[in-house]
Amino acid sequence: xxxxxxxxxxxxNSSAEPLRIGVYICRCGGNISDVVDVERVAExxxxxxxxxxxxxxxxxxxxxxxxxxxxxxxxxxxNRVVVASCSPFLHExxxxxxxxxxxxxxxxxxxxxxxxxxxxSHKHDPQGATAKxxxxxxxxxxxxRYAEPLDQIRLPNQRQALVVGGGVAGMKAAxxxxxxxxxxxxxxxxxxxxxxxxxxxxxxxxxxxAAELLGALRKQVEGHPRIEILLRSRVTKISGFIGNFQVTVxxxxxxxxxxxxxxxxxxxxxxxxxxxxxxxxxxxxxxxxHPAVLTTxxxxxxxxxxxxxxxxxFQGRPVRSIAFIHCVGSRQVEGVQEPQADGKIxxxxxxxxxxxxxxxxxxxxxxxxxxxVYDLHQDIRTYGRGHEDYYIQASxxxxxxxxxxxxxxPTVALRTDAPAGAPPLRLTFKDYLTWGExxxxxxxxxxxxxxxxxxTCQSLVEQLKLPCGEDRFLQEIHPKLRPVEISVNGxxxxxxxQGPMNIRETLAAAGAAAVKAAAILAKExxxxxxxxxxxxxDLCEGTGQCVEQCEYDGALRLVQVVxxxxxxxxxxxxxxGLCVGCGACVAVCPARAINLNGWRLDQYEAMVDGLxxxxxxxxxxxx
Amino acid sequence: MAxxxxxxxxxxxxxxxAYPGADAVxxxxxxxGSNVYVFRVPSPVLFPEDFYLGSFARGIDGILIAACGxxxxxxxxxxRLAKRIDALTARMRRGGLEIERIRITAICTVCxxxxxxxxxxMNAKLLKVGPVNRAKARLLQEQAREELRSSAAAVAA
Numbered sequence: 001x002x003x004x005x006x007x008x009x010x011x012x013n014s015s016a017e018p019l020r021i022g023v024y025i026c027r028c029g030g031n032i033s034d035v036v037d038v039e040r041v042a043e044x045x046x047x048x049x050x051x052x053x054x055x056x057x058x059x060x061x062x063x064x065x066x067x068x069x070x071x072x073x074x075x076x077x078x079n080r081v082v083v084a085s086c087s088p089f090l091h092e093x094x095x096x097x098x099x100x101x102x103x104x105x106x107x108x109x110x111x112x113x114x115x116x117x118x119x120x121s122h123k124h125d126p127q128g129a130t131a132k133x134x135x136x137x138x139x140x141x142x143x144x145r146y147a148e149p150l151d152q153i154r155l156p157n158q159r160q161a162l163v164v165g166g167g168v169a170g171m172k173a174a175x176x177x178x179x180x181x182x183x184x185x186x187x188x189x190x191x192x193x194x195x196x197x198x199x200x201x202x203x204x205x206x207x208x209x210a211a212e213l214l215g216a217l218r219k220q221v222e223g224h225p226r227i228e229i230l231l232r233s234r235v236t237k238i239s240g241f242i243g244n245f246q247v248t249v250x251x252x253x254x255x256x257x258x259x260x261x262x263x264x265x266x267x268x269x270x271x272x273x274x275x276x277x278x279x280x281x282x283x284x285x286x287x288x289x290h291p292a293v294l295t296t297x298x299x300x301x302x303x304x305x306x307x308x309x310x311x312x313x314f315q316g317r318p319v320r321s322i323a324f325i326h327c328v329g330s331r332q333v334e335g336v337q338e339p340q341a342d343g344k345i346x347x348x349x350x351x352x353x354x355x356x357x358x359x360x361x362x363x364x365x366x367x368x369x370x371x372x373v374y375d376l377h378q379d380i381r382t383y384g385r386g387h388e389d390y391y392i393q394a395s396x397x398x399x400x401x402x403x404x405x406x407x408x409x410p411t412v413a414l415r416t417d418a419p420a421g422a423p424p425l426r427l428t429f430k431d432y433l434t435w436g437e438x439x440x441x442x443x444x445x446x447x448x449x450x451x452x453x454x455x456t457c458q459s460l461v462e463q464l465k466l467p468c469g470e471d472r473f474l475q476e477i478h479p480k481l482r483p484v485e486i487s488v489n490g491x492x493x494x495x496x497x498q499g500p501m502n503i504r505e506t507l508a509a510a511g512a513a514a515v516k517a518a519a520i521l522a523k524e525x526x527x528x529x530x531x532x533x534x535x536x537x538d539l540c541e542g543t544g545q546c547v548e549q550c551e552y553d554g555a556l557r558l559v560q561v562v563x564x565x566x567x568x569x570x571x572x573x574x575x576x577g578l579c580v581g582c583g584a585c586v587a588v589c590p591a592r593a594i595n596l597n598g599w600r601l602d603q604y605e606a607m608v609d610g611l612x613x614x615x616x617x618x619x620x621x622x623x
Numbered sequence: 624m625a626x627x628x629x630x631x632x633x634x635x636x637x638x639x640x641a642y643p644g645a646d647a648v649x650x651x652x653x654x655x656g657s658n659v660y661v662f663r664v665p666s667p668v669l670f671p672e673d674f675y676l677g678s679f680a681r682g683i684d685g686i687l688i689a690a691c692g693x694x695x696x697x698x699x700x701x702x703r704l705a706k707r708i709d710a711l712t713a714r715m716r717r718g719g720l721e722i723e724r725i726r727i728t729a730i731c732t733v734c735x736x737x738x739x740x741x742x743x744x745m746n747a748k749l750l751k752v753g754p755v756n757r758a759k760a761r762l763l764q765e766q767a768r769e770e771l772r773s774s775a776a777a778v779a780a
Contacts, residue, residue: 087646088663116649117661128657135660465698477696478639478732487696531665543778551698582697583669587707590775599665601674611660612631612682 019050021141022078024069025133026060026085028115035119037130041084044134048141052076060085066098073102080144084112084137105149107530107598110140135611142606150530150597153576157243158267159521162187164235164460167195168217168503169495169510170272175220176514177270178227182521185264186221186229187249193218193229195274199297201304203503204359205386213503230262238463239554241577242490243267243526267526268490268517271466271474272510273457275496278329278346278450281338285325285448286412290425291315292445293412295328296356299447303363312368314445319371321443322364323427324357325410326377330451333406348471350451350500354381357449358390358399365397373399374441376429378406384502402431402439412446452500464488465552473499484513487580489528492516531598532579533586535572537561539593542570546585546594555579630684630749632742634661635670639696641689641730641738648735655742666690666697668704671771672711675725676764679755685724685745689738692729718763723748724755 023045027033038056046054053076057065060083072078081104083095088111096106114133122129159182163174166188174186192198193214200210221227233251240246247269249262277297280287287293292314294302306312312319330353332345339345354377361373375394380401382388395401404410410429418424423442430436454472461468467487469475474497477485484493492513495506520526533546533556542558550556555578558570572585572594583596595601636642642663648655664670667688675686688708695701705727712722726745730738 087643087649089643089646113646113661116646118649118657120649120652121654122657123652123654125654125657132657132660139660139662467696467698470693475694475696541775543775545774545778549703551700580697582666582700583664584666584697584700584703586669587671588771588774590772596665596669599669601669601671604662604664604670604674605677607662608633608678608681608683611633 017079019080019145020076020078021048021051021080021082021144022069022072022076023048023051023054023137023141024060024065024081024083024085025054025056025114025137026065026083027056027058028085028119029058032085032115032119035123035126035129036114036133037126038133040130041133041137045137045141048138050080050145051141052078061091061094066094066101069095069098070102073099073104078102079104080108080110080147082110082112082137082140082144084114084133084140086115087113087117107150108144108147110144110147112136112140135613137610138613139607139610142610143603145606146600146603148597153528153530153532154525155241155243155528155577157521157523157526158245158265160184160264160266161517161521162235162245162247162264162266162269163272163494164269164457165195165272165274165494165497166190166193166229166231167272167274167495168197168214169274169497169506170195170270171217171221172507172510173270173272173492173494173514173517174227175217175224176511177518178221178224180514180518182226182518184227185249185266186227187233187235188229188231189234191232193221193231196277197503199300201300202359204355204390205384233262235460238269238460240265241575242520242528244577245269245490268492268520270492270494270510270513270517271457271460271486271497272494272513273460273497275452275454275500276456278350278453280328280448280450284338285328285410285446286414286425287448290414292319292424293448294445295448295450296353296360297450299360303360303367306367308367310368310370312364312371317444319368319444321372321374321423321441322445322447323374323376323425323441323443324361324447324449325412326353326357326375326449327406328448328450329453331378331406336407336409342472344470344472346451346453346471348500349381351381351383352500352502353449353451354379355384355387355390355502357447358382358387358394360447361399362390362394362397365394365399374443375399375401376404376410376427377401378404384504401433402429403433404429405432415442418442452496454497457497464491466491469499471499473497484509484516489580490520490526528576529581531581531596532576533574533581533583533594534597535574536593536595537571539591540571541591541593542572543590544570544572545588545590546572549584549588551582551584552578552580556585628750628754629658630746630754631682632656632659632685632687632745632749633678633683634659634687634689634742635664635667636661636689636730637667637691637695638663638665640691640694640732641734643732644689644730644734644738647733648738651735653735653739655739656746658746659742666695666700666704668697668700668707670707672707672714672767673764673771675711676714676720676760676767679720679724679760680757680764682757684755685749686726687741687745688725688727689730689741690727691731694729694731714763714767718766719759720755720763721752723752
């Protein structure tokens with residue numbers, strides 16, 4: 001056992017008061033106590049260094065359980081608290097609250113997880129589980145020896161929002177934010193609002209004209225007293241942190257295209273820069289090798305202008321047959337498709353292309369009854385409400401389906417020997433709706449169902465150091481629990497900037513992002529978790545090794561300070577607004593002068609000591 | 624190897640991915656050895672080499688670094704971590720500590736099978752190699768600590 005935990009209950013931190021730790025062990029109504037001998041755990045833990053009280057309770061999270069803590073803090077003059085119960089993700093905040101109500105700093109609290117990571121995982125090993133619970137509590141007690149009171153970081157809040165991107169997501173986010181009383185700057189790079197949806201005719205599954213949908217959204221933002229819209233404008237520079245982002249927007253105003261620059265400060269920012277349709281390489285499925293090989297957006301454009309007729313016309317020729325190929329630029333297979341510019345393939349599903357194809361195929365069959373439609377898919381993923389109807393209707397309308405495998409993609413060849421008027425394109429593929437039979441189709445047109453790609457906001461990604469996934473889309477903190485937040489505080493994700501989404505999902509995400517931004521901007525000050533790096537000025541030697549490790553501009557820098565002896569020297573300084581608390585700096589400090597608040601290195605070492613303490617030493621006093 | 628040897632395994636589990644992953648194992652009532660202890664960490668990138676070696680010196684037999692992998696929410700942290708672990712294993716190899724004692728892997732919030740596989744494999748490996756030679760680990764810990772300390776002088780010079 002290390003001497004740090006063996007040396008009794010003397011204070012380990014700077015404060016002079018001796019440790020008085022309360023340990024509370026939860027039965028969780030049997031969830032824990034059916035496996036772990038909680039009475040024995042309490043008995044052993046009573047003798048851990050610094051512990052003055054150790055109790056068992058049936059439900060620590062109940063009101064009486066929490067009251068127990070608050071009262072003991074006052075009556076027993078506790079200055080540290082451990083609760084051993086469920087996962088900290090459930091009740092860490094609950095017990096910090098109880099500690100605070102007892103008059104103690106909420107960060108002088110530790111949580112030991114003896115349910116998810118003990119009783120539930122070691123059901124058939126009660127002895128082992130009991131010993132493990134003791135060690136986990138000993139580790140928590142050890143960690144508390146080096147705990148310091150912490151305060152939430154409070155910073156002034158610039159109570160307005162920036163929305164980057166004026167597509168459906170940006171308009172929805174701006175409208176919702178303004179509706180909550182928050183001034184919004186909406187920046188759109190093109191000459192009009194609406195984004196990609198401007199290119200679409202009707203949206204599935206409602207078949208509402210896209211222009212009508214956009215009109216409804218535009219009405220909510222245009223002329224709104226709290227929304228300022230900047231068209232033909234781009235965010236060129238951005239720096240700062242939650243509550244205080246400094247933004248430069250460059251734009252062109254007037255027919256002369258005069259360049260203007262606007263500088264604003266905002267407290268929160270919504271990323272609504274959307275996606276780009278996948279652009280096939282030259283030659284990919286004969287794209288750009290023959291004019292009758294089109295992408296789905298290009299085909300929409302054709303449909304928009306084509307008059308209804310028995311047969312669709314293209315460049316003065318009848319289109320008697322069309323083959324749609326799914327998954328172009330999506331669900332690519334390593335070694336089969338050529339990698340993208342960054343060396344990676346797009347192995348993700350773009351989610352909306354299946355329904356898009358079916359909608360377009362059905363439109364063709366309805367408007368041009370003599371044009372045959374073939375559909376070549378890996379799978380049909382009509383996952384949204386009402387989407388499957390398109391599949392059923394397309395089948396009934398005579399669309400002919402084939403299924404290919406992702407590692408045997410169809411080939412499209414030009415029929416150079418075709419007689420005049422004959423179909424100019426030949427598809428070859430194996431069809432797995434049958435038995436993998438090799439088939440050829442001769443068609444007048446091939447439509448490539450292109451997926452969604454990221455990369456619409458590269459400059460902001462670099463300036464704000466926003467994390468991206470393997471698929472290059474912006475990456476949320478947690479796909480389920482925190483789906484519209486990103487690890488840079490104050491930045492919210494709205495829509496397809498985060499990954500392929502349909503309009504319904506995009507608007508839901510944009511609404512959620514607006515609510516999150518509004519919650520940030522509702523307060524005079526922003527409050528941040530105190531888990532950021534902190535420099536011990538007495539220990540810091542100013543070597544700057546930590547600064548080299550830091551990936552976040554301005555979070556950590558060297559400053560000149562003047563000592564008592566009048567000599568200037570360098571030392572590291574943390575900007576708590578910009579520090580994300582990753583700890584990359586901690587590992588390289590030669591003097592151990594920099595640490596993460598709440599996760600100090602000496603705390604981890606004390607936790608290890610708690611784990612490895614020999615059972616006899618732990619239980620000696622109980623004999 | 625000592626009879627009845629039960630290795631102590633420390634899992635350094637990221638707050639965003641692997642720690643909830645370990646919780647998911649419990650929620651699914653899947654069982655693994657009670658000799659496995661999980662510490663919650665923002666990112667294991669914060670640990671210097673001497674922390675790992677010191678843990679071995681104190682009585683931990685194997686460390687599983689359960690990170691977020693490419694889902695790491697912190698920019699550049701995973702690459703830096705991987706480099707640190709490369710340096711650590713090189714030092715262990717030079718100093719005669721079995722490198723099987725350390726493993727870096729990615730565990731997601733729902734990676735129940737991956738978690739179980741990793742801890743079971745670590746257990747099996749440790750049963751094969753036995754307890755840590757604590758004196759060797761202590762020596763390497765001091766060496767790593769000293770190198771880090773003297774890196775300040777190198778920067779100053």
